Amino acid sequence: xxxxxxxxxxxxxxxxxxxxxxxxxxxxxxxxxxxxxxxxxxxxxxxxxxxxxxxxxxxxxxxxxxxxxxxxxxxxxxxxxxxxxxxxxxxxxxxxxxxxxxxxxxxxxxxxxxxxxxxxxxxxxxxxxxxxxxxxxxxxxxxxxxxxxxxxxxxxxxxxxxxxxxxxxxxxxxxxxxxxxxxxxxxxxxxxxxxxxxxxxxxxxxxxxxxxxxxxxxxxxxxxxxxxxxxxxxxxxxxxxxxxxxxxxxxxxxxxxxxxxxxxxxxxxxxxxxxxxxxxxxxxxxxxxxxxxxxxxxxxxxxxxxxxxxxxxxxxxxxxxxxx
Numbered sequence: 001x002x003x004x005x006x007x008x009x010x011x012x013x014x015x016x017x018x019x020x021x022x023x024x025x026x027x028x029x030x031x032x033x034x035x036x037x038x039x040x041x042x043x044x045x046x047x048x049x050x051x052x053x054x055x056x057x058x059x060x061x062x063x064x065x066x067x068x069x070x071x072x073x074x075x076x077x078x079x080x081x082x083x084x085x086x087x088x089x090x091x092x093x094x095x096x097x098x099x100x101x102x103x104x105x106x107x108x109x110x111x112x113x114x115x116x117x118x119x120x121x122x123x124x125x126x127x128x129x130x131x132x133x134x135x136x137x138x139x140x141x142x143x144x145x146x147x148x149x150x151x152x153x154x155x156x157x158x159x160x161x162x163x164x165x166x167x168x169x170x171x172x173x174x175x176x177x178x179x180x181x182x183x184x185x186x187x188x189x190x191x192x193x194x195x196x197x198x199x200x201x202x203x204x205x206x207x208x209x210x211x212x213x214x215x216x217x218x219x220x221x222x223x224x225x226x227x228x229x230x231x232x233x234x235x236x237x238x239x240x241x242x243x244x245x246x247x248x249x250x251x252x253x254x255x256x257x258x259x260x261x262x263x264x265x266x267x268x269x270x271x272x273x274x275x276x277x278x279x280x281x282x283x284x285x286x287x288x289x290x291x292x293x294x295x296x297x298x299x300x301x302x303x304x305x306x307x308x309x310x311x312x313x314x315x316x317x318x319x320x321x322x323x324x
Contacts, residue, residue, distance in 0.1 A: 042068065043065070043298060044063060044065055044134075044296070045063070045065065045299045046297055046300075048299070048302070049273070049303070050303050052124075052126055052149060052303075054167075057122055058116070058117070058121075059121050060115070061114070061116070062101070063113045064113070076094070077137045079135040081134075083131045085128050085130065085131075090121055094114065095114050097112045100112065126305065127187065130145065132145065132293075134297070140297070142295045143293065143294050144292055144299075146272050151186075154168065154309050160309065161320060163309075163310040170320055171311075171312055171313075171314075171319045171321050173255075174257060174313045175254050175256075175257070176254075176255040176256075176323065177232065177233070177234050180230050185305055187303065188305075190225065193236055196216070196263045197261075197262045198215045199259050201214050203256075203259045207251065207257075209251055218237035218245075234254070261312040263308065263310050266307050269302065269303070272292040273303070274302075276292065276299070
């Protein structure tokens with residue numbers, strides 16, 4: 001996903017701000033007793049994610065060394081293996097590092113290596129345990145495990161039509177908010193809502209509001225595993241409320257303007273993902289992380305699951321209302 005202003009990428013693999021919502025979880029008071037790790041001077045960092053969506057299962061591993069490493073190139077010849085519970089090991093091939101950066105919320109501090117697969121893990125089910133083993137050229141090993149996020153759905157999906165990108169679509173009357181709800185996902189520690197709002201420059205021009213971003217990317221957050229509702233669009237954009245989009249966000253408090261539309265993703269994330277990103281920028285002594293990996297490196301092996309929908313403010317035959 002892409003950057004807009006301050007660096008922020010999308011969890012959904014499209015465009016997002018995982019760091020912002022993970023930090024929001026921290027501010028909201030998620031209490032953790034684990035000891036955090038300040039980044040050491042010469043270790044390999046592994047950020048590994050397995051992600052379920054309506055289009056399949058994708059796994060990626062971003063490897064890089066800490067700043068000042070004596071051998072930063074050793075991450076480029078690693079062997080990365082995922083082993084699903086009861087299944088055969090799956091080797092992730094090395095690919096362009098930009099593939100990993102599309103689904104990672106933070107740029108690495110040194111030149112990274114990326115290992116990823118879109119098809120070999122298609123048989124991995126929601127709620128299944130997966131083990132990780134990373135072997136470096138010198139024989140060092142990094143290990144971890146996670147459980148994929150359980151299945152969940154956006155409420156009322158079954159009565160929506162099929163829209164762009166194969167996503168469910170419904171009609172949201174202009175200047176009307178949507179109480180977006182979804183079922184609870186087993187294994188999730190929190191949810192991020194990513195939205196791309198299209199057509200705002202033309203729709204807001206009559207009100208004298210200028211905007212040069214089309215689409216406008218905004219995020220929202222549900223602060224616990226049990227919090228499975230958010231009001232769209234008024235409760236998205238929390239991380240952006242102090243920037244130059246403040247006038248636009250104020251205009252969206254009562255709903256989308258006529259002529260605009262949006263694509264919305266709900267992303268559920270496990271505790272390994274949240275624990276790794278929640279501590280960023282809050283330690284005056286330096287960046288701290290809570291690692292879920294063991295062995296000769298640190299980082300996280302996390303899981304996310306994604307569900308999406310589209311809304312339009314233009315009534316069309318065959319597109320049902322979002323509001324019952």
